[in-house]
Amino acid sequence: MIAYNHTSLDNLLINEKAEAALHHTLISKEEAAAIKQTYPVNLYSPNIFIRIGLFLLTVVIILLGFGLFCLLILNGRETAFGVLALVTSLGTYGALEFLISEKKLYRSGIDDAMIWLSIAFMVTAVNLLFSSPSFLAQSVLVFILAAYFLLRFGNILMGGLAFIAFLSIVFNGAIKLGDSAKTAMPFLLMAISISVYWLVRKYKNDNRLRYYKACCTFVEILALLTLYIAGNYFAVREVSNLLFELNLKEGESIPAGWFFWIWTALLPLVYIFRGIQKRDGIILRTGLILVAAIVFTVRYYHHIAPIEIAMSIGGLIMILVAYGITKYLTPSKHGFTHAEPNDPQLAGLLQVESLVVAQTFQTTPAAPDKHFDFGEGSTGGGGATGSY
């Protein structure tokens, strides 16, 4: 089913492990080189920046090509554009298969872009050719395409897209079944999220799914998030108000509101606890992110304190918590440490962090250009050289 040569993918996995071991100086350079020699990889997977560049360029090229043909049939009817989109979608897919078999592109940016564009043009074509297909039909279409691309190319994001499309099918399908289905909707979505999470956890490390491990991780994160969102008070209240015409007034609660409040406030803590207990970074980090969702949801409905007091106290608590954990984990305990991980993939994070800091803690506004007069006096433009 997968478009790539199995030996190549297996060798890639072996090489990745060997590189990680080399980085932690568990094996020697010669050993790593010998492994690379014995298990050669002929797939083309460029560096992440090159991948981003290739992705952008491929998107631009295909869109411009589509635009060029649109110009040529400028006076055509809507169906003409629909047919053109269909042809573009199929053409993109054909080119993708060709490039993969000839050039061995694997996570190269080009294949990522072509997968996305192929789906996007197919959906556009269906929308142009058939008069306004329902949400359900579109979800089914996206699900089939995403699932196919997932199996065929092992693309990580396609796994997520297929999962979301599947939830959308369930949602749009269940709406049609009447009121009891609407009431059960949050629980239905929760049940699906839990089942998917459980399945993914169970089969993630299965040898037969070894090419899809990253996809499984991505779906795992999404399932944790959808499990929370399905029972989050804000999401349930606003969505049911909007779609099911409850006409709630401000301050009015939904039926069984207490259940959703408990879910909103407790589930992230359960995630964090479970993450610490199992030493599972995925569920731990998801839980930490969702703490922000608790704060947002509570503050949306209850104005406990003015925003500035809440910010100050919240910020102080976070600093104290971080200080407490740092103190507690010096020296490291229970398999946890606060020391920087020695991981080459995280090396760029420091640079990103410094950029985020500079962006968010802006200390001076840019000088209004009327006063702009650099080279003022003897302190000239090279002020920074003062640091030598």
Add this chain to the structure above:
Amino acid sequence: MNIPLFERLHKEGLISDASLEQVKQRENSSLFSVHWELKTILYLGILLLTGGLGILIYKNIDTIGHQAILTAIGLLCVGCFYYCERKKLPFATTRVPAPNSFFDYILLLGCLTLITFITYLQVQYTAFGNAYGLATFIPMVILFFCAYYFDHLGVLSMAITNLAAWMGIAITPLSILQANDFDNSKIIFAGLLLGVALNAIAWASKQRNIKAHFGFTYINFGMNILFIACLAGMFHFSAYYVLWLLPLAGIVFYFYKRSLATASFYFLLMLTLYGYIGLSYVIIRLILSTDLDLGTVCVALMYLILSGIGVVVFLIRMNKKLKHNDSI
């Protein structure tokens, strides 16, 4: 680590007994690092705290009084710097690691409060006179000093953005395109000068080995402002737009050499994209300047598609070339 895999590699004679033992040992002793989780919590905490206190002061300025606020900010600042000074590792011209992640953010808090203190003095009592330049110049000097003294990349980035602000340019990632008025020729030339200066500092850092690991931060800011100012010059001085290809080519060439020397994929991508935008702007303008009709538009589109494919091939080739030199 995958033990069965390494056992298999061992059986095939690819790794030694000692290596296999090390892999097994690591599997049993690996620690779970919460380093970045803690950093994120601290970052958000300090962002919220400084933001919250800022609004609090702003709203209650009449009841609290200026002296009280200044004292509070000053005390907080002194406390932060006292902590940092006590905890920090001895100064060196090479990279000095932070004792823990908490230190990094307390230093940040200290710098922020110090700058708030100075700004407050300036706004309230005009302590530094009426020159706008001085009010940005002093925080900049303090930030540069702290960045070097405590070895902190985040403070260095703030110092560089302050340097840019002092020269009249907004250089933070999200505002570099919006907040600057690139129709102003002064801004364009200031941008070029700043870009050259930042790259010169990076070069000097490496030559004299003074905090050489700061180099990337300087070059990153310097490269982006240089390219953006150059492209802005091309768009702004429409009479001479073709001439701007010369400085652009020079900058592209400089960073091309650099990215080859340091095997940097990031710089390679950026110089390719910026260079491609500049070159294509000139070519498209030349194509459309003859006659603006459907035919020339189609020619322009054809040019973009074909040249885009050309750039894709170029990037693929360069990736192979850089990977060859890649030390990792």
